[in-house]
Amino acid sequence: MSLLVKICGLSTPETLEVALDAGADMVGFVFFPPSPRHVSLETGRDLGRQVKRRALKVALTVDADDATLDNIMDALSPDIFQLHGKESVARLRDIKQRFGRPVMKAVPVASAADLAVLPGYAAVADRILFDARAPKDATRPGGLGAPFDWHLLQNLELNLPYMVSGGLDAQNLAEALRVTRAGGIDVSSGVESAPGVKDPELIKAFIRAARATRELSVR
Ligand SMILES: O=C(O)c1ccccc1N[C@@H]1O[C@H](COP(=O)(O)O)[C@@H](O)[C@H]1O
Numbered sequence: 001m002s003l004l005v006k007i008c009g010l011s012t013p014e015t016l017e018v019a020l021d022a023g024a025d026m027v028g029f030v031f032f033p034p035s036p037r038h039v040s041l042e043t044g045r046d047l048g049r050q051v052k053r054r055a056l057k058v059a060l061t062v063d064a065d066d067a068t069l070d071n072i073m074d075a076l077s078p079d080i081f082q083l084h085g086k087e088s089v090a091r092l093r094d095i096k097q098r099f100g101r102p103v104m105k106a107v108p109v110a111s112a113a114d115l116a117v118l119p120g121y122a123a124v125a126d127r128i129l130f131d132a133r134a135p136k137d138a139t140r141p142g143g144l145g146a147p148f149d150w151h152l153l154q155n156l157e158l159n160l161p162y163m164v165s166g167g168l169d170a171q172n173l174a175e176a177l178r179v180t181r182a183g184g185i186d187v188s189s190g191v192e193s194a195p196g197v198k199d200p201e202l203i204k205a206f207i208r209a210a211r212a213t214r215e216l217s218v219r
Contacts, residue, residue: 004184009037015198036196102126108133132166145189
């Protein structure tokens with residue numbers, strides 16, 4: 001299986017086009033007002049139309065209620081929901097049932113104890129995204145450009161596809177993949193010149209570096 005590359009937090013037609021042209025497999029749109037990458041429903045609708053099946057559209061939400069998800073479904077019609085809050089296993093089940101879309105559950109990682117939630121989520125989620133646990137006083141639970149200790153996943157046995165994120169960039173992604181054996185990588189800050197400002201050259205460099213790791217065994 002080939003490596004999945006997700007570019008997250010796209011908010012302009014220009015940078016979305018760069019990511020699609022460069023061969024991103026997944027493009028992520030953040031629907032979380034405190035984030036510098038937040039997009040309105042209207043912008044999400046326009047960006048979603050622009051994708052034209054060239055990549056999977058991912059809607060990133062944080063503990064969103066049904067009404068919010070209804071609106072996102074209507075505007076973006078995402079291929080996947082990325083649930084980046086404290087959503088319970090039961091909530092994942094509800095969302096899958098109600099919206100009929102796969103869900104990728106973000107699991108915050110700071111220590112081995114954080115992996116105890118995996119059996120519960122693995123029973124329902126379609127994919128797991130391991131991200132660095134945000135500090136307690138952070139304004140958002142992700143998108144902070146901070147890595148976690150990838151060695152915590154070194155001996156992971158998970159019967160589900162998984163991706164890693166958190167502080168990845170073109171320079172460190174190969175090592176993250178080598179250690180974690182993840183099937184995909186997800187980036188936001190590492191392809192930006194400032195929070196929320198995507199840099200076309202960094203997007204291209206990230207995807208180029210990811211494709212150069214093809215010889216690594218991935219899952
Ligand atoms: O990008 C955001 O602003 C964001 C807000 C709330 C939850 C998650 C968010 N981003 C996700 O966080 C990880 C790591 O991002 P980074 O590369 O360290 O900036 C990634 O999955 C983003 O999709």
